[in-house]
Amino acid sequence: MTETPIFDDDFRCQLNELLTWRRDVREFSVEPLPGEIAEKLISAACLAPSVGLSEPWRFVIVEDPARRSALRCNFEEANKDALSDYTGDRAQLYANLKLSGMNTAPLQIAVFADQHTIQGHGLGRQTMPETAAYSVVTAIHTIWITARSEGLGLGWVSILDKTRVNEDLEVSQDWQFIAYLCIGLPITSSSTPALEKSKWEQRGKVPNFIFRR
C-alpha cells in the first residue's frame, strides 16, 4: 500500500460499534473455526506497536488435550484460591460467575513477552522495562478487535498461576506470561459487559476518568 488511506464517518461509526460490542466472552459454541484463523489473527496482532520495534510477542497455540487439561486445572485451583478471598454475598456472587471459556473455546492461545529479546536494542526499555509487556498487550487487543470484526468472541483469562503456565506449556521462564486467550463463536452477544449483567460491577462515567493539569 503506497497511498495514505482516508477513513470516513461510516467507518468511524462502525469502528465505534465494534468497540461497543467487543466483550470478554466466556460462553463459546464448540463449532470449529475456519482453518488459518489463528494465523490471520496473529498476523493482525503483528501490526501492533512495540517498544523500540522489539516485537516481544510470542503466541503459543494450545491444541494438545493434555496441556489444555493441565491449564484448566491451573485455572480451577487459582479460581478456588481467589474465591476464598471473598465472604458473604460477594463470595456467593463470585462463585456464580463464569470466568473462563477454557472448556469449550475451539481456539486457545497463550501469549507471552520475551523479556530477553535483543530485537529493538533495548530502545525505550531502560526507564520502563514493563513496556515489553505493554507491547504484547496492544497485540492482544488487536487480536480481540480483529476477532470481533470476524464475528468471533475472545475471553482473556488471568486467573492462572503464571509460573505453572510456563511449565504446563514447556516454554522458557524468560517468557513472561501475559494472557491466556479463548477464542470462538460466542453463544450470545451484547453491548453490556457480562460483569455488569451479573451485578458484579458497573462502569463509571467517562468524565470521572478525566483530569486536567
Next chain:
Amino acid sequence: MTETPIFDDDFRCQLNELLTWRRDVREFSVEPLPGEIAEKLISAACLAPSVGLSEPWRFVIVEDPARRSALRCNFEEANKDALSDYTGDRAQLYANLKLSGMNTAPLQIAVFADQHTIQGHGLGRQTMPETAAYSVVTAIHTIWITARSEGLGLGWVSILDKTRVNEDLEVSQDWQFIAYLCIGLPITSSSTPALEKSKWEQRGKVPNFIFRR
C-alpha cells in the same frame, strides 16, 4: 444499540488498513485540533476491556506550559541517560532518532493506572495484579486506533522517569504511570515504522512469533 452489528469484508479491509498505517508519530503539525477531540478519544478508550470491570484508567490532559516544560526536561534527561548505554555506530544512530513529539503535539495526555481502585472488587487481580496496568494499555491502544481513524497521529513516550512524572503533574504516587501520549496531525504518514526507516530495527516475519503445543 440493541441489535448485534455484523461487519463485512469492506469494513475488515479498512480495519486492516488502519492497523497497517497506525504509526508511532513523533513529528506533528502545531495546528490546533478540533475542540472536544480529547473527550471523544477518551470516551472510546472507556470502551476498552478492564480486569474485573475495574476501569483503572486515569487520563490527565496536560495543558499548562510549565508542566509541559517540566515533562520535556524529564524526557531529555532520561533520553541522555539512555543514550549513554550505547556505543559506536549504535550510539550515533540513537542520537539521531527523534523519540518524542512533546515540543509540538497540540494534545498531550499522561495515562495512569490507579492500583488502589476498589472498582472491580479485585476480580482477576489476585494472581496477576499487573492486569490493572494491562487494562490501561488496551485503553491507550483504543485511543491510538480511534485517533488514526480521525486522521490523527499518536506517539507513546516511555523514556521518562516515572516517579518524577507523578511529581511533575501532582498526582498520587498510587497512580502507576503507564504512558505519555502526544497527539496531533502527523507531518507524514507511512505504512512503515519510523524505526525501520531509520535503520534502527526491522520487523520479524509473522511465523517466527507462532509456536504450537
